Amino acid sequence: MYLGRKAIPLISALALSASAFAAQAETDLKFALDWRYEGPAAGFLLAEDMGFFAEEGLNVTIDTGTGSVNTIPRVASGLYDMGFGDMNSLIKFLDADPAQPVTGVAMVYDKPTFAIVGRKSLGITEDPKSVEGKTLGAPPPDGAFAQWPIFQEVAGIDTSTVTVESIGFPVREPMLANGDVDGVFGFAFSVILNLKAQGTPEEDIVNILMADHGLELYGNAILANETFAAENPEAVTGFLRAVIKGFAAAIEDPAAGAAAVVARDATLDPAVEEERLQMAIDMNINTPWAQENGMGGIDAARLDASFEALKAPMGLTGAVGPADVFDSSFLPAAEERMLP
Structure with a gap:
């Protein structure tokens, strides 16, 4: 049905309104790496470059870090919604102050580096x-x-x-x-x-x-601010799904992963970053456990053992347990977490 010329402004307004709503519906998410843009960060960067974040309705900002320990308070304070940090340091951090709103939501370095x-x-x-x-x-x-x-x-x-x-x-x-x-x-x-x-x-x-x-611990994990996660559970799961796709892409094509890193820092050598990425894949990420169970999850018994191993050397008080430092409820289904 022809609505006539007078309808054009109305249609235009509706289109602009729909566009504005779509933009508002996209969730902003600030993410802190553990370190500089280097090969092992390729999974996060490819998730952005290949549109995996956009597919999940996410507008992700990825910033460099200053160490895998320092990421933890950055996420706990709310300065960042999510980040990449050391699981063992998170245990110590929460043992000292259990009220801090930060938790692990996905394991990346199944074998620590x-x-x-x-x-x-x-x-x-x-x-x-x-x-x-x-x-x-x-x-x-x-x-x-x-x-x-x-x-x-x-x-x-x-x-x-x-x-x-x-x-x-x-x-x-x-x-x-x-x-x-x-x-x-x-x-x-x-x-x-x-x-x-x-x-x-x-x-x-x-x-x-x-x-x-003899150091049978976990390594770096993806962390989430608990307040952000409670308010945006689908965004957290979408982020994890996108990142796992990004790491799968990096495993299949390490050169593309290195290129994504160098695109952020032109001073880097693509060959060096590809070698660094491949080392991380082989040594820390694509482990036999991850191959069998998918990326992101943990072995509950192994995390329990980590607490026991860390108790005396780190002076843990027992204020927190495994359930306080890792929340697997945000992980995508196992079939979505399998690596090539």
């Missing part, structure tokens, strides 16, 4: 006890350094002979490359490749991955 990286020429070997009598550089906000109290116990390290020097992230690899310290704490895929970029020969680099020496 915490490491002490040293140099053979400085006396470090694959035996954790080789750090005895040595000087180790430790950035205070680093997730790997946060595990030092428990790792020294499970690995039987005599810490009375170890000197730990507080250093900043920017000088960590240069100091090790120059021999100013014998080893450093950090995420393996970050330190190793950054050290190679400093000119250290690959054959001189030693990676003491804590998970291979």
